[in-house]
Amino acid sequence: MSLYIRDxxxxxxxxxxxxxxxxxxxxxxxxxxxxxxxxxxEQAVPLKERVKKIQDSVRAKMGPNTPGFDMKKFTxxxxxx
Numbered sequence: 001m002s003l004y005i006r007d008x009x010x011x012x013x014x015x016x017x018x019x020x021x022x023x024x025x026x027x028x029x030x031x032x033x034x035x036x037x038x039x040x041x042e043q044a045v046p047l048k049e050r051v052k053k054i055q056d057s058v059r060a061k062m063g064p065n066t067p068g069f070d071m072k073k074f075t076x077x078x079x080x081x
Contacts, residue, residue, distance in 0.1 A: 003027045 003026065005011040011026075018029035059065075 003030060 023029035
């Protein structure tokens with residue numbers, strides 16, 4: 001099955017990828033580019049998971065959340081007011 005590229009910009013990109021990667025054909029260049037992009041996308045960690053990891057790290061460093069904590073009292077004691 002042949003690869004037909006009808007868009008001039010996409011054709012130019014395929015030729016450039018072929019030259020840079022020294023692929024023997026445009027089809028091989030496109031195949032490599034698609035395989036690389038697919039591998040990159042499969043390895044990507046979703047934003048939700050990255051944020052959760054950061055939040056968990058911050059929680060571990062900050063200690064337990066105490067809703068009754070009085071920041072004013074804590075600050076006054078720290079400054080010996």
